[in-house]
Each structure stands twice: as structure tokens, then as C-alpha cells.
Amino acid sequence: MKRAVKWTNTALIVGFAALLAGPNLLWPILRGSCDTVNHENRTLASFPDAETSLTQWPTAFEAWLSDNAPFRNEMLVLKAEVDRSIGTLDSSDVLQGKDGWLFLKDVGDSKSISDYQGLTAYSDAEKAELSALIQQLNDELSARGSRLLILFAPAKEGVYSDRMPASIPIVSRPTQVQELSAYLQTNTACPVLFPLPELTEAAAAQQVYYKYDTHWNNAGAWLAAQKTLAALDMPAAQDWPLFLTEPEIPCPADLAAMCGRWNMASDDVYLEPDVPTAERIEGSDGAELMRFSGSGSNSLLLARDSYGAALAPYLAEGFHDTLVLHGNVLTVDTLLAEQTTIPDTVVIEVAERFCGDLTGRVKVLLAWLENC
Template structure:
């Protein structure tokens, strides 16, 4: 066999050996260096579990692939490296996150919401869906009113609408109002106070930051403004003038969007803005904050039924009441409501993020059943 033939045969073997080394190398190295590597789960989700026999033969390959993708050696390091490469060329390769102007990040249509389509005006509630929610809202309000309680619905606007000036130019707005904007108007015709403070937050955002740059949620300033608008709508004392704001280097801003696309190591220029205002005092914090109580300087009692936007809202809103109970949607079962709020309070506020508005009908029905049984 000639030297040339041996080279030709050796080349494929070298390629195979190299490919095998690339596959096996990280797995062999990982046990030795894992303790020195960052393995934190930065994403706001539970990572996939290893498939079991109960998974089933047909679903096993896909489940294993999902597990491997979530637990591969050096996963965080590779995600960070890829994200850094994307930033160098001014792009963001992500199925969940949209890169806007000046580095601002927004949420795309994902499994549990249609943020981008909602922003563009491509979604709408049907007349039947709107009527069903209006009927459920009226039914809950009637039960509460009969027991001397007031009801208010607060829709927390999505960041895409509040900071539309940072949305990419290739994401056009097709129609307005958004489906939640139209829904809020229709529900307001029931006589129940319904807030969707998109314009107020848009105006405020021109002078100060009211949402996090790399997160989907409003910051302390946005939550404070929403709380004052809610108190005003309830005919309760509220602050009309903005408090002073200052950067607090001891606290880190939220970054759920950066975490979704592996950019947590690069998105470090946002600021946590602290307000020179006094929030209510938290007196109970259970189930990771999904069940909480606050003592404020106002009068009367409040039940705040919330989602993730309500965590920042709660201390500012609760300051307008003497006693406040706060329950996350994950705790919104009739028996849980009865356990933590056995008596109907003076005020009930139902906070629903714009992108989670599909949850409203179920929340209204659950709260009606609770209100009928509560004292």
C-alpha cells in the first residue's frame, strides 16, 4: 500500500476520532471540573427531568433529548459563549426573546402567552368570550357588593406596549386597541372599575424607567404608579407626586428575558431604581411569596389576587390599607382562599398581566365561589 493510500484511509479515521473526542470530551471532563463551573438555573422554569419507564417508548427519545439539552455538560458556559457571539454581530438568536433598539429585550410569542401578536394587534377576544368574562365579573361583583366589598380589576400592561419606542421597526402594529385594551373597555361598561394603565405608564416612561430593560416586568417605579392609580380608582388616598428615585447598587434588577436567551452574563447595565417612599410592612411570606400579608398605614382590609406583576405591586398598594392578604394565582383555589381570607375584605383587587388575560375567566369564577362561602 502506497503512502498516499495510507493517508487517504487515515483521514476519515482521524475525522471520526476527532468527532468522538468532541462528543465524549466534555462528558469525561465534566465530573472533574463541575464544582468550579457555574451550574445555576437562570431560567424561570423547571429543567427537564430524566425520562423514566412511565414516559413510554414513543415519548422517550424526545424526553431524553429535552433532558440532555437542559443538563448537558458546560451548558451555561456554551450558552454564554453563544450569546456573546450574537452580541458581537448585533443579533439575538432566540425563540423566546426579541432584541429591540438600544439593547432592550422583549418577549416573543411563547407557550403561555402571545405577547408579540398582542402588541401587533393580531389577536382579539370574540364577542362571546368578552360577554362571558363580563358576565363572570358582574356575578363576582354582585356577591361582593352584597357583603359590603368593592371589586377592581387591574390589567398590568405588557412591556412591549409601554416601551414600543424600543420595538424593532420590522415588527409593525397592525391594529389598536390591543385585545386587552378592548377587553378592559368592554368590562368597564359593567360598572366595575377596570384599569389598564398603558397610557399612564407610557407617559411616565418618557421621564423615568418603569420596566426592567432585560425583564418582562415593571420595576418599583412602574409598580408604584400602578398602585397609586388603583388607590385613586378606589377613592382612597394616593400620592399624586412622584417620589425621588435613586439607583441602589446593592440590589440587582430582574433579568428573566436575559436568562431565557443565555445572556445573563452580558446584560449587566440595567439599574435597580429605589423609591424614596414607604411601602407596607410584610408580616407573612409563605410558599415562596405566593402567600403573603402586609400591614399598611391606611384603613380597612384588602385581598390582592395576583400573578407575577403583583409581587412588586403588593407593598405599595397594601400601604393604603391596614391589613392586606396577597395570593398568587398558583394559590387561587377556593379552599385556599377560604383558609387565608375567611372573611370578605373591604376591597378585592384582581391583578392580571396583559399576557395572562386568558386566565381571567377562571379566576373570576374561582373568586365568586369563594365569595359566596366567605363570611
């Protein structure tokens, strides 16, 4: 009996050692035939360097090992396949909705789920401060013959609430952005758009957000652009255009990549509205600084976040000259260098989950006007 126990223990130790060492021994041989692509929209952790303190080293090493372990992608895909086969999703970042739809959890600086549930809110003081800043910016632009519009891009969770799982109940309404947009409409002279009802209604007949990504697709961006143009009393389309499907163009699928499902997101279809769009004359597609030339007669400055990338070509078509700046490069120096004259229209687009960024963007534009 003792010998049997000894052999059993030895076998367990050898097996455990093989599990630890095996992948590292096989990796140099099999690496060329394995998937080593970084499918996630982030930079993978690097090995701790000399500047890493002793207290930070274990955490940094663990992050590096997790991101660079042999056969990592294969293991993530296998886990995702098992999760899908039993109808679950074990992810700290991604929530599985109905019909395979994916949503972003409360991670990093995003509170997508809490926003959807109505668990976040602006204080009265915060709303009053923001409305005063927006009114100041609106007045200063108006004095120079320019117009201001605020566009909140609705979160996917609200537009596709029918795809949200029953385990995520709505606790309170209105949401913080619904309440904020209504407050700003009442307390400022600036047009404020939050096209949640329009996008929700449209979603019943036409997909307007990506199934495996947080952003609106070209149909949703086109609709938001038309609502923005209409709010500016400019020509805007009233009816849906023809949408062309582009099977060879992969749809964005950041959420699928975050949970190892990048090879399971092929059923989403890339849509392209059959409409004129502004010509991009500077910057690559989605670059932090872009310029467009459209068929209109006025100029536009669009301060955007990631939702504004798809919005820009449709909105800029209504203007002759458009400068599009991502929030990352929206600085006084950049504005002074790139926007040398006051544009006829300024649109600030901010995603619902990043609504806290609006105050900073307004302050940058005010500082720019002081020096312009």
C-alpha cells in the same frame, strides 16, 4: 491519493469522536471550576424514568441532554457573546429589541408579540360572558359592603414600543386588552384599569420596566398602585417620589437567563421609591400567600399574578389589612381558610399576556362568596 483520502477520513472520524467524548471525559475533572448554576427560571429536564414510554423516551432524553450537557453554561454564554457581537439573538423564546432591550416571544401560554401586534382578539360572546361574570361578582360584593376593581398590568412590549425592533410591526389597534378593558368599563359598574398611557408617558422620563425581564420595576409598580388607589377614591400620590438606586441588589433578568445572557445584564439598575410601604407580616417576599399591614383603615384582598408581587407593598400601604394571593393558590378552600371575612375591597390584578386567567379568578371568587 487513496492513502491521503483514507487518512483524511480517519482524522475526521477521530476528531468527531473527540468532540463527542471529550467534554464528558473532561467534565469530572473541570466541573468544580465551571458554572453549574441554573440561571433559568424553570426546572431543568430530568433523566427519563421507568414511567417514560418508548415513544416519549427519545424526546425526554434529548431534553435531559440539552439541559445537562457538560459545559452547558459556558457554551450558552459563548453563543450569546457571539450573537451580541454581530448584533443578533438566536433564541426561540427571546426577542432582541433596540438598545439591548429584551422581550418575550410567543412561547408557551404567552402571546406577547401577537398581542402587541394586534393579532389576538376576544370574540363578542367571550366579552359578553366575562362582563356578565364581573358584574355578578361586583353586585355580590357590593351587597356585602365591598368594592371590586380589575387591574390589567400592561405588557412591556406596549409600554416600550419604541424599543421594539422594526421587524415586529403593529398590524391592528386596539389590542385585545385595550378593547376588553373599554368594553368592561362600558358594560359593568366595576372600575377597570389598564394604565398603558400613564406608564408609557412615565417611561419617557423614568424607567418603569426591567430591561432584561418581562415585569415592571418598582417605579412602574408604584405608579400602578397610585392609579389603583385613585380609582378607588382613596388618597394617592400625584407626583413622582425620589428613587433610590440600589447597586448591590441585582435586577430580575429572566429574559437574559433564557438566552444565555445572564452575565451581560449588569447595566440595569434596581430602583427603590423613597416612600412608605406596607409591612409584610406573613409570607416571604413574593410568596404565593402574603399579608401586609399598612397605614389605611380598611381591608383588601389582592388576587394577583407575577406582576402583583412588586405592586403589593405600595397598594397595601393604603389599607390596614391586606391578603395577597397568587393565582396558583387562589382557591375556594384557601379563601375560606385565609379570608374569613369579606374585605372592604377586592382587586384582581392580571397581566396583559395572561388576560385569559381573569375568567377563572372571577369564578373562584364567586364560588367563595357562595360559601362565605
